[in-house]
Amino acid sequence: MTVSVPQRIGLSPAKSCNPKLADGPWEFDALPGYGPGSSETDPIPDATTRPGQLPRAYQEMPAEQLHARIRSAKATLAERLVILGHFYQRDEVVQHADFLGDSYQLAKAALAKPEAEHIVFCGVHFMAETADILSAAEQQVILPNLAAGCSMADMADEDSVQTAWEEICEVYGVDPENVTPGPDGKLPILPVTYMNSSAALKAFCGRHGGIVCTSSNATAVLEWAFARAHRVLFFPDQHLGRNTAKAMGIPVEQMPMWNPRRALGGNSPEDLQQAKVLLWHGFCSVHKRFTVSQIDKARADYPGCRVIVHPESPMPVVDAADAAGSTDAIRKYVAASAPGEVIAIGTEINLVNRLAAEYPDRTIFCLDPVICPCSTMYRIHPGYLAWVLDELVEGRSPNRISVSPDVAAPARLALDRMLAAAPK
Numbered sequence: 001m002t003v004s005v006p007q008r009i010g011l012s013p014a015k016s017c018n019p020k021l022a023d024g025p026w027e028f029d030a031l032p033g034y035g036p037g038s039s040e041t042d043p044i045p046d047a048t049t050r051p052g053q054l055p056r057a058y059q060e061m062p063a064e065q066l067h068a069r070i071r072s073a074k075a076t077l078a079e080r081l082v083i084l085g086h087f088y089q090r091d092e093v094v095q096h097a098d099f100l101g102d103s104y105q106l107a108k109a110a111l112a113k114p115e116a117e118h119i120v121f122c123g124v125h126f127m128a129e130t131a132d133i134l135s136a137a138e139q140q141v142i143l144p145n146l147a148a149g150c151s152m153a154d155m156a157d158e159d160s161v162q163t164a165w166e167e168i169c170e171v172y173g174v175d176p177e178n179v180t181p182g183p184d185g186k187l188p189i190l191p192v193t194y195m196n197s198s199a200a201l202k203a204f205c206g207r208h209g210g211i212v213c214t215s216s217n218a219t220a221v222l223e224w225a226f227a228r229a230h231r232v233l234f235f236p237d238q239h240l241g242r243n244t245a246k247a248m249g250i251p252v253e254q255m256p257m258w259n260p261r262r263a264l265g266g267n268s269p270e271d272l273q274q275a276k277v278l279l280w281h282g283f284c285s286v287h288k289r290f291t292v293s294q295i296d297k298a299r300a301d302y303p304g305c306r307v308i309v310h311p312e313s314p315m316p317v318v319d320a321a322d323a324a325g326s327t328d329a330i331r332k333y334v335a336a337s338a339p340g341e342v343i344a345i346g347t348e349i350n351l352v353n354r355l356a357a358e359y360p361d362r363t364i365f366c367l368d369p370v371i372c373p374c375s376t377m378y379r380i381h382p383g384y385l386a387w388v389l390d391e392l393v394e395g396r397s398p399n400r401i402s403v404s405p406d407v408a409a410p411a412r413l414a415l416d417r418m419l420a421a422a423p424k
């Protein structure tokens with residue numbers, strides 16, 4: 001039996017998780033996004049474009065002409081340009097990328113091209129910020145559509161995390177701006193942020209003895225944290241935090257949720273005293289859709305099939321799957337499978353479709369029967385890519401993502417701690 005795998009996002013409203021995705025890209029862009037430029041409260045460095053404001057000539061240009069312009073601009077800019085494409089990005093865009101990878105691999109790819117003065121990041125805002133923090137001062141990072149944010153990253157803003165930190169530190173009886181180790185040499189608490197967060201939150205971690213993690217190194221990072229602290233405040237993704245800590249043997253009862261809209265996050269002081277991991281109330285709208293019943297159905301339809309899901313999925317889904325891992329781990333899992341195998345995957349549809357196309361001798365399909373791409377990544381259309389590249393050829397730098405030095409320095413500290421704790 002074969003599975004019909006949709007090859008591209010051109011979604012019928014009946015099959016998509018968001019009926020608006022069936023609209024054309026410009027109609028979709030005209031919808032309110034995650035803030036006018038990026039993550040909700042971040043400043044817009046250069047608001048030369050907004051959703052729906054791509055120059056009309058690019059909106060109306062036939063697809064082949066857009067691709068021809070992209071190829072021409074790439075040839076003109078040559079070594080001065082590097083285009084980075086995220087695994088979840090649509091094929092029409094990633095076909096032009098020099099590197100394809102997850103957010104951290106792409107940030108590092110930018111470092112591998114120091115001669116490139118323009119880094120065009122076909123991902124979302126927090127990824128472009130990280131690339132700017134890690135790249136050389138003379139390199140410019142460009143996000144083709146400033147409305148390409150991340151709904152999960154927007155679920156934890158700097159003010160809410162600062163307020164939470166102050167409340168938590170009060171419970172533990174420590175100065176929030178100077179948390180010092182107790183007699184046993186350990187801190188009462190330490191902040192850990194997922195890579196999918198604003199630069200401001202990475203800087204918060206840098207200033208408070210904390211660290212950044214990715215979905216591929218979260219275990220090593222939590223081990224680093226627990227060597228230094230009794231507890232961790234983990235944001236913004238509750239699921240990655242819970243799944244990782246549970247796999248390390250921490251009971252779920254010691255992982256209270258922190259709801260930023262409630263006093264003490266909705267917890268009692270006693271809850272917080274016995275906590276090991278305080279989980280921020282955040283999630284990925286794509287990965288929270290996966291369910292145990294989808295896994296049951298895959299196994300009923302394909303006895304003997306294997307199931308792998310991303311750790312941003314809910315805990316019962318991770319528990320029911322055969323394996324869980326980052327986008328890179330999922331790629332390696334598929335690569336290590338044998339021809340003829342059936343693999344059901346719980347992650348973003350563009351990556352699943354690409355793997356299905358790459359391994360036509362396996363049956364590879366997405367657990368979710370409803371097509372649900374990352375709708376913020378979807379905002380980067382070849383029209384935006386053609387436009388920013390043409391602008392670069394003309395000597396202009398639209399949509400530049402530039403993290404201010406006072407944020408970049410402590411954010412870099414938290415990223416460097418991650419590199420030292422979990423080299424990749």
Ligand code: SF4
Nearest residue numbers: 150151152284286374
């Ligand atoms: S897939 Fe989820 S976490 Fe990843 S960029 Fe999209 S919304 Fe954010």
